[in-house]
Amino acid sequence: MFGGYGGYGGGRFEASYRCYPVSFLDKPEAERGDKIFLPPSALDRLAQLHIDYPMLFQVENRRDGRNTHCGVLEFIADEGMVYMPYWMMQNLLLQEGDVVQLRSATLPKGTFVKLQPHSADFLDITNPRAVLETTLRNFSCLTVGDTIPINYNNRRYFIDIIEAKPSDAISVIETDCNVDFAPPLDYVEPARQPPPQPVPMAAEGPAAAAGAAPAADEAAEPEQPKFLAFAGSGRRLDGKAVSESRPIAIPLPGSGRPGGSASGPASAAGSVGSGAGDGGSSAAGSAPKRPGKVFGGNRLQAKLADKASGGAGGARAPPPQPPAEKKVEEEEPKFKAFGGKGYSLKG
Structure with a gap:
């Protein structure tokens, strides 16, 4: 009508x-x-x-x-x-x-509504859901296909209603309605950039690549543990300085590389044998030995010299003089055992 x-x-x-x-x-x-x-x-x-x-x-x-x-x-x-x-x-x-x-x-009471802003500027609002709740207080119902305005901060935003439940037209008076947002109409999703691909290392050829791999493995292999013999410091009973000792590196048993020279008693025996063939020299790498002193050596030399001079019928040769080092040692005070005073238990 x-x-x-x-x-x-x-x-x-x-x-x-x-x-x-x-x-x-x-x-x-x-x-x-x-x-x-x-x-x-x-x-x-x-x-x-x-x-x-x-x-x-x-x-x-x-x-x-x-x-x-x-x-x-x-x-x-x-x-x-x-x-x-x-x-x-x-x-x-x-x-x-x-x-x-x-x-x-x-109209039935709404349980769900989906909104789509026209402009991406709507996403810049600090709390868009709170602004939307305040605006919908002035509305009685929502219909799918409508475009409603929202005034905020002296600006007007337009929003499309693209979905509603339980029907296309719902009442929003005194109801608890869930709200969802679709991307804005002018929203452009940023293009995804592929992750950077690792750059393979340039090789001069198959042979070079094959040769470089063992070299890298050898460089990365840790040094085998070894036992250092005679590495400590020595002391003499008379307090004199001892010449510096040279430690000898001996590989530990079982630490040799596969295919290398064997370590252990067998290898040690082989080194001793080779040393004996070279004139009784010590094993390779051993520290040089100092000439030891023979007890009574000076007396023995004097007797031999005396016999040599007596048998020839000539004058008796003077005893050989000890070396300068020996004289210096005799001049230095020595430790004398039992050199103190004695006391009797009877007094």
């Missing part, structure tokens, strides 16, 4: 009105929600039908086949007219004075 006259069949309100934006009523705050202004006659008819509260309506543009849902704010409009937010008129493709069809509706 036209001009606000509708039917009452089945307890359902239905009427036709000419639509105008809420700015005609000087109600700019109504642009932040989805509520419309109806004439007082609509209130009288709704009271007689005993419809469900809160009052929700389906608004349809039959010319273009577009529809949405809304609530009612006040019944102060002129007869035959309905005032609605301008963004709602844009969703329905309506111009000022176009005819719309209104009918009462009962």
Whole structure:
């Protein structure tokens, strides 16, 4: 029906009105929600039908086949007219004075809604969920396919409703509804860069590569442990300095490399044998031995010299003089055992 006259069949309100934006009523705050202004006659008819509260309506543009849902704010409009937010008129493709069809509706409480911002700037908001909750307090219902505005920090963001549960039109009054966000319409996912590939080392040829591998293994192989013989410091009973000893490196048994020379008693015996063949010399690498002193050696030399001189019938040769080192040693004071005074137990 036209001009606000509708039917009452089945307890359902239905009427036709000419639509105008809420700015005609000087109600700019109504642009932040989805509520419309109806004439007082609509209130009288709704009271007689005993419809469900809160009052929700389906608004349809039959010319273009577009529809949405809304609530009612006040019944102060002129007869035959309905005032609605301008963004709602844009969703329905309506111009000022176009005819719309209104009918009462009962919508289920929403449990889930998925939103998609038009611009990626919406993601720059510190807490978009809190801003969305504050905005939806002015809404009565949401319909899939609608575009709702959100005003924040002197800016207006537009968001599409792309999914709703349990139906395409839901009520958001006093309900706990889960909200999910889809990527913005102008969002461009950054291109993924492949990870850098390791650069293989350049080889001059197969032979060079084969020869370089054993060399690297030999360089990385740790040094075999060895036993150092005579590595300690020596001391003499008379306190004199001892010449510095040279330690001898002897490989430990079982530490030789595979295919190398054997270590152990067998190898030691072989080295001794070779040394004996060379004139009784010591094993290779051993420290040089100092000439030892023979007890009574000076006396023996004197007797031999005396016998040699007596047998020849000549004059007796003077005894050989000891070397200078021997004289120096005799001049130095020596330790004399039992050189102190004696005492008797009887006194």
